[in-house]
Amino acid sequence: MKKIMNKSKDVVTQLLSGVAFAHEEILERVPKTGILLRRHRVSNQVAVISGGGTGHEPAHSGYIGDNFLAASINGPIFTPPTLEEILMAIELADQGAGVFLVIKNFEADVSHFLAAEASAIAKGHLVKHVIVNDDCSIEKVNFKKRRRGVAGTVFVHKIVAGAAAKGHGLAELAQLAEDVVSSLNTLGVALAPGTLPGTDKCQFQLAESEISFGIGIHGEAGYREEPLESSEKLANELVNKLKSQYTLKGGSQLAILVNGLGSTPYMELAIFTNDVRRLLELEGIQVRFKKTGNFMTSLNMAGVSLTFLELKDEQWLNYLMLPTDAYGW
Amino acid sequence: MKKIMNKSKDVVTQLLSGVAFAHEEILERVPKTGILLRRHRVSNQVAVISGGGTGHEPAHSGYIGDNFLAASINGPIFTPPTLEEILMAIELADQGAGVFLVIKNFEADVSHFLAAEASAIAKGHLVKHVIVNDDCSIEKVNFKKRRRGVAGTVFVHKIVAGAAAKGHGLAELAQLAEDVVSSLNTLGVALAPGTLPGTDKCQFQLAESEISFGIGIHGEAGYREEPLESSEKLANELVNKLKSQYTLKGGSQLAILVNGLGSTPYMELAIFTNDVRRLLELEGIQVRFKKTGNFMTSLNMAGVSLTFLELKDEQWLNYLMLPTDAYGW
Structure with missing residues (x-):
């Protein structure tokens, strides 16, 4: 299958470089990481951040901006970022009012993000999260709901980040996010x-x-x-x-x-x-x-x-x- | 080839209805026509409008808005709109300061748009135009430049409409548009x-x-x-x-x-x-x-x-x- 790319091993880093160049007024790449950070930092406001594997473009970097995400953490294709990169993003994004994580419901994503949250809390950051599970399809084999986190996640980003921009604190954002996800x-x-x-x-x-x-x-x-x-x-x-x-x-x-x-x-x-x-x-x-x-x-x-x-x-x-x-x- | 569509004959009208619904805050469809008109009319300012066949989405309706186009005229797939629809769009868009047409360099497009311009002038409207020919590829058979109007057209839209929003008149816009196209x-x-x-x-x-x-x-x-x-x-x-x-x-x-x-x-x-x-x-x-x-x-x-x-x-x-x-x- 023809694709506009160079070596397979360079796809993610060249993608992130391209995004960072194309949108340099809005965001910057933390060198040698999968982290894209909003240039404009807002203090006294909870930083809402999200991430996951790449391959979902414009998610998640396309949601960095005013009244929206403070950072995205981008892993290999369809593979979540590491605990270390998520932790680094939390530390970079936290402007004093804490960090709220929007996590898609996939086993590895949840595990990495929650481990990073625990590490960040241990380091003194205030962190809360929501796990988005908007997929209402069923599994072919057992007809159980899958409830993965999919496209509806961008509505969660926008609403929670909007509330953060209006000054709501971490506990309020967590409740709001749960209410939105359940709907x-x-x-x-x-x-x-x-x-x-x-x-x-x-x-x-x-x-x-x-x-x-x-x-x-x-x-x-x-x-x-x-x-x-x-x-x-x-x-x-x-x-x-x-x-x-x-x-x-x-x-x-x-x-x-x-x-x-x-x-x-x-x-x-x-x-x-x-x-x-x-x-x-x-x-x-x-x-x-x-x-x-x-x-x-x-x-x-x-x-x-x-x-x-x-x-x-x-x-x-x-x-x-x-x-x-x-x-x- | 699978496509998300209904009957072939309904593709354009359903596309335009979908666009008009998805972006109803910005634009409206003139019923039973291929014209999409900006809801917000600005008087004392030249209206810049563009159009052509459909099949180029988000062109051209995606460029209707603030500091941008006042209307787009959308024909059948890859087929320019009729003289009548272009004329109607000129009459609807003209808020008293005249209308500037951005035309892509294809024979039928140029012919329909220029005929509509002549008709509109005969009816008392002030109208000028530019023909965009940014394509620098060559023809396979004779190695001549093709110089069709292609993607660069959106830069012409944005620059000319920006100048119109800043109050420039038709003659200035025509000169500006020529300068941009030649570059x-x-x-x-x-x-x-x-x-x-x-x-x-x-x-x-x-x-x-x-x-x-x-x-x-x-x-x-x-x-x-x-x-x-x-x-x-x-x-x-x-x-x-x-x-x-x-x-x-x-x-x-x-x-x-x-x-x-x-x-x-x-x-x-x-x-x-x-x-x-x-x-x-x-x-x-x-x-x-x-x-x-x-x-x-x-x-x-x-x-x-x-x-x-x-x-x-x-x-x-x-x-x-x-x-x-x-x-x-």
Whole structure:
């Protein structure tokens, strides 16, 4: 699979150098690390930081900026950063009011981030966290919910960081983050699998005419394959699966995120967004906030995920709408 | 080729409905037309408008906003809008100070836009235009320059609209636009051809291991195919070809645009950007402004284009840097 890259071993460091150059007004790379740090430091405010493996661009560096993240920690492709780098990021980001970690629910991510949190606390930092588990797909083998952390994570970033920018403390942010996560669901579908740099092998097999429901953001296959009939049918399936996670009624208020998985053009995302709009309008569900674009990708996977956040508090909407210079928003 | 869409005949109207919904705070669709109009009208200021076929998303609607376009006119896929729709957009956008048209250099685009300009002038509007011809690739058959209007067009939008927002009149904008265009060059390369909605046919043939230099933004093949060796080699070829259009030296100042053609992930664009940075640094050429992302796509074509604008006037940089709420910037 052709990719615009050099040696496989250099992909992550060259990616980070490219991001640091392209957005040098906003962020800087801590030399020889996977840490990207916001240039403008704000004191007397909790620093919200996030991270994980690379391969999800513009996540997570695209959310560094005003009213948003103070830093991102970027590991190898689809592999979380080390305890040491997370700890270093906490120490660099802490401006005296503590650090809040947004962690995606994958075993290795949770383990590294929580170990770094413990180390930082032992060193005298105030640190709290939330574990985002918005994926409501099921496992093919046992039909259990997967509840991984996927694209909805960017809504958590924005809301929690917005509250931090408005002066809320760590304990309040932790409660807010839990409330948001419990109201957040995402479901993704692949039209084509991704390929890792340096390989020709697709991350899973998918017939030319089929799509895979319930995929992950590390190239994981979904729970069911079936033909792609139309954007409308796809929107119908995702909207219904997401709705089943709530007790929505006419007048319920949502924020929605239509997320491209890496190689799906904006045209298709916009057509899909239009179909989601029509379905929700039919039911009288109000979309108070929406984003359409590439927010949390999976290398060059083709496809889309849909996120619902039920807006249970008007403040969440205010935080989502705060202006930012973050390049991924 | 699987695409997230419904019936082929509905692609454009559903795309425009999706865009109008996703960005309803910024723009609105004029019902039953391909016109997207900025909600906020600014009087005593020239309205800068642009357009062309669809299939280039986020162009051109992604450039509607503060300090940017007042409207975009969107035709069928890769087909310019009609004289009538362009004329209607001019009439709707004119707030009394006239309208400036940014036209990409394709025969049908130029013919429709100039006919609409003539009609609008006959109706009493003040209208001027620029024809953008930044493509510096060559035709395979006769080695003539193609000089189509491609991704660099978004720099023309931003600079001319910035000057309009600062109160410059039509005649000044026309001169400014000519100066910018004469300093603007773009070259694109495809890793994989695009496919039109409703067909399985690639727009041109390309061996699995090869890339095509000098492609257009309507799926046109380039002037030469060769294997993709590395991002570095690709950057080297594009930088050298672009440099040959100028007499750059150490201290020369550029704005650069690294543009994804539709299905190329941000990771690859960032790695390529990093290679361009290294090459320009070696020569002491200063990059004063840069953008990396999908700005002027060609459906689901994979690949990248590189644009150089030699900054001959400090004001151009100021206009590029003016803040905007346009969703494609």
